[in-house]
Amino acid sequence: MEKNFEPVxxxxxxxxxxxxxxxxxxxxxxxxxxxxxxxxxxxxxxVEPSFILKAFQEGADGVLISGCHIGxxxxxxxxxxxxxxxxxxxxxxxxLGVEEERFKQTWISAAEGEKFAQVVKAMVEEIKRxxxxxxxxxxxxxxxxxxxxxxxxxxxxxxxxxxIDG
Amino acid sequence: xxxxxxxxxxxxxxxxxxxxxxxxTNEKILDIAEAADIVLWPIAMDYKYEDLYALExxxxxxxxxxxxxxxxxxxxxxxxxxxxxxxxxAFGACAAWGGIPxxxxxxxxxxxxxxxxxxxxxxxxxxxxxxxTKCKVPEGELTLPRFYNRVWTLNQVIDVDxxxxxxxxxxxxxxxxxxxxxxxxxPPKGSVIGSLKSLCDTCPREKTEKKITEFKRPYEVxxxxxxxxxxxxxxxxxxxxxxxxxxxxxxxNMPCRGCYGPSEKVADQGAKLLSAIASIMDVKDEKGAQxxxxxxxxxxxxxxxxxxxxxxxxxxxKGGE
Numbered sequence: 200m201e202k203n204f205e206p207v208x209x210x211x212x213x214x215x216x217x218x219x220x221x222x223x224x225x226x227x228x229x230x231x232x233x234x235x236x237x238x239x240x241x242x243x244x245x246v247e248p249s250f251i252l253k254a255f256q257e258g259a260d261g262v263l264i265s266g267c268h269i270g271x272x273x274x275x276x277x278x279x280x281x282x283x284x285x286x287x288x289x290x291x292x293x294x295l296g297v298e299e300e301r302f303k304q305t306w307i308s309a310a311e312g313e314k315f316a317q318v319v320k321a322m323v324e325e326i327k328r329x330x331x332x333x334x335x336x337x338x339x340x341x342x343x344x345x346x347x348x349x350x351x352x353x354x355x356x357x358x359x360x361x362x363i364d365g
Numbered sequence: 366x367x368x369x370x371x372x373x374x375x376x377x378x379x380x381x382x383x384x385x386x387x388x389x390t391n392e393k394i395l396d397i398a399e400a401a402d403i404v405l406w407p408i409a410m411d412y413k414y415e416d417l418y419a420l421e422x423x424x425x426x427x428x429x430x431x432x433x434x435x436x437x438x439x440x441x442x443x444x445x446x447x448x449x450x451x452x453x454x455a456f457g458a459c460a461a462w463g464g465i466p467x468x469x470x471x472x473x474x475x476x477x478x479x480x481x482x483x484x485x486x487x488x489x490x491x492x493x494x495x496x497x498t499k500c501k502v503p504e505g506e507l508t509l510p511r512f513y514n515r516v517w518t519l520n521q522v523i524d525v526d527x528x529x530x531x532x533x534x535x536x537x538x539x540x541x542x543x544x545x546x547x548x549x550x551x552p553p554k555g556s557v558i559g560s561l562k563s564l565c566d567t568c569p570r571e572k573t574e575k576k577i578t579e580f581k582r583p584y585e586v587x588x589x590x591x592x593x594x595x596x597x598x599x600x601x602x603x604x605x606x607x608x609x610x611x612x613x614x615x616x617x618n619m620p621c622r623g624c625y626g627p628s629e630k631v632a633d634q635g636a637k638l639l640s641a642i643a644s645i646m647d648v649k650d651e652k653g654a655q656x657x658x659x660x661x662x663x664x665x666x667x668x669x670x671x672x673x674x675x676x677x678x679x680x681x682x683k684g685g686e
Contacts, residue, residue: 248636252677269650282651284643286658291639294471294665295678334681 206260206326208319210235211246213278216267216308223312231316232323235263242266243304244277248288251302260332261301261322265315268306278306300325301332370426370547373405373417374456375446377439378466378516379432383457384408386533387429393540400547401427417445425449427546429456429529433466433674434517438510440683447523452546458532458624460519461557462634463674465532467516468666470673474514518674522683528557532624532671535610559609563628564621567608570594576647580661583619594620595645600667605637624671633677635668642668 212218218239224231236259240246243266251262264285266278285304292302303322307315376384384406388394404425405412428450434440447453458464469477482488482495500507519525529542542558545551552558560567572593581598588594594601594615602623603615610625627634648654661667669676 248639249633249677252633252636256677256680279649280644283646283648283654284640285651286655287639287643287661287664290658290661291635291664291668294663295676296471297678334678 204327204331206234206323206331207258208235208261208263208322208326209254209259210237210263210265210319211240211243211250212237212307213243213266213273214239214241215273216271216306217243217265217315219309220265220307220311220315223309224315225312227312229312229316231319234323234326235319242272242274242277244272244274244280246281248284248291251288251292255297255301255332258332261303261326263318263322264304265307265318268308271308297332298329300329369400369402371404371424372401373425373428373446373450374403374408375405375428375430375432375442376408377430377432377443377460377519378435379457379459379464381408382533383431383459386457386531386536387539389533390536390539393536397543400543417442417449420449422448423451425451427452427454429454430460430519431456433459433463434513434519434522434683435466435469436510436512440513440517440522443519443523452526452551453519453523454527454529454542454546455519455525456529457534458530458626458671461528461530461675462626462672463516463518463679464624464671467518467672467674467679468670470515470679471665474512478512515679516674517683521674521681526554527551528555528626530557530559530607530625531610535613537611538609557607557626557629559607559625561629562608564603564606564608564610564612564615564625568593568603568612568615570615572596575645577642577645577657578647579657582662588618590618595642600638600642600661602634602638602668602670604641605631605634622670623668626672627675633675633680634672635665635676638668639664 212221221237243264246264254262264281266281267273269278269282272278281304289299289302293299305318307318374384374387390397403410404420405417428446430443430446430453434443455461459466463470478495482490483493496509498509498511529538531538538558545558570593571591573596575593575596577595577598579598580600583599586597586599588597588599599620601620603621605628606621606623607625607628614621623634627637631637646654646657648657673679
């Protein structure tokens with residue numbers, strides 16, 4: 200594994216609370232690791248499970264979703280949708296072989312800059328510990344030095360004069 | 366038609382049901398035979414690898430490829446058929462999205478071998494024999510194709526022109542596809558032969574406001590044949606699945622399992638269904654959501670029953686972009 204592994208974490212922050220919370224952390228000059236790539240969404244309830252999977256497909260090492268505290272949603276019950284999805288997504292990701300540390304969902308209000316900094320710090324530390332996200336196929340050696348194609352393929356090679364790809 | 370078109374039908378990691386489905390077109394199979402010459406069909410006729418390799422590049426008009434790609438032999442055959450076929454059709458759910466075999470992507474190769482050859486109760490294997498790609502015997506060296514670490518869809522391995530959905534495709538769908546091919550009246554490349562609507566769109570069941578208070582499996586309830594299955598707590602893949610199957614499952618009072626794949630505007634069938642289900646869960650607090658989610662036995666296996674290999678986490682070309 201690389202020694203100086205810097206994880207890439209995609210953060211979906213809601214416009215009304217968590218994004219403002221992140222802003223507060225910045226304005227207050229709080230120190231936290233720069234590994235979070237923030238995507239501002241109007242509501243945490245807008246974040247579909249496909250977005251999370253897409254982030255991992257594109258090479259993210261972790262995904263953070265943060266919205267307003269329950270009861271504070273700008274759209275009344277947008278974050279209720281988030282809280283319903285979260286346990287299902289957690290189960291789905293663990294079944295798909297994505298470690299649980301890679302997905303986190305929190306509630307951060309506009310006043311909680313300090314909490315935001317802590318959440319990011321803790322998440323970066325955890326992901327640094329477990330290492331980069333690996334796609335399933337990378338485990339397998341896809342080089343063809345293992346020439347175990349089977350006899351029939353060898354026969355085919357003879358017919359084709361060495362060009363098995365046709 | 367003056368000249369018959371040349372069709373090849375091949376199977377890889379599949380069950381053979383797609384081949385049988387072609388025969389299920391009943392008397393229309395004779396029309397197919399009239400319009401087309403079958404140049405390769407291992408399940409029905411005697412063909413050897415040499416027969417395929419003897420064919421020239423581009424000499425096959427259409428290849429109907431069913432089954433996913435799990436071994437090196439299947440990948441080689443897919444590539445050999447691609448170079449010899451003008452049109453490549455991913456035929457059936459396995460070739461298109463991985464199908465049932467792709468559910469094995471939830472496990473590592475080693476786990477699969479251990480379970481299949483050592484752990485299952487019906488297995489008697491005291492010498493702990495596990496298949497290897499090479500094996501020395503007194504007569505010489507024996508080889509087997511490599512078993513990949515995961516299941517690949519056909520379009521993750523080769524370029525695919527059309528998709529015929531279904532597990533297996535219904536005779537009507539097959540006939541539509543064959544007619545389009547024979548008449549030369551083909552849709553744009555990359556099209557799926559099927560409806561543009563979702564199954565829910567055409568479902569005749571009565572739909573009111575949906576709320577799930579407990580996830581149930583079909584055997585646990587007496588299913589009301591006139592009411593939406595989701596409203597009865599049963600997970601139905603209708604909202605995200607392509608229509609075109611003729612409602613076979615829901616007419617038999619069973620939920621849609623999603624074999625016609627994602628509907629037109631859906632990229633990731635499972636993730637979309639998970640989202641849809643979450644929005645009808647009848648809970649308002651975190652504890653309730655966790656408890657309710659825990660009653661769902663196998664989310665990944667349910668939402669991705671036929672499309673796991675195309676889940677965004679698994680969807681990339683074999684051997685890099």
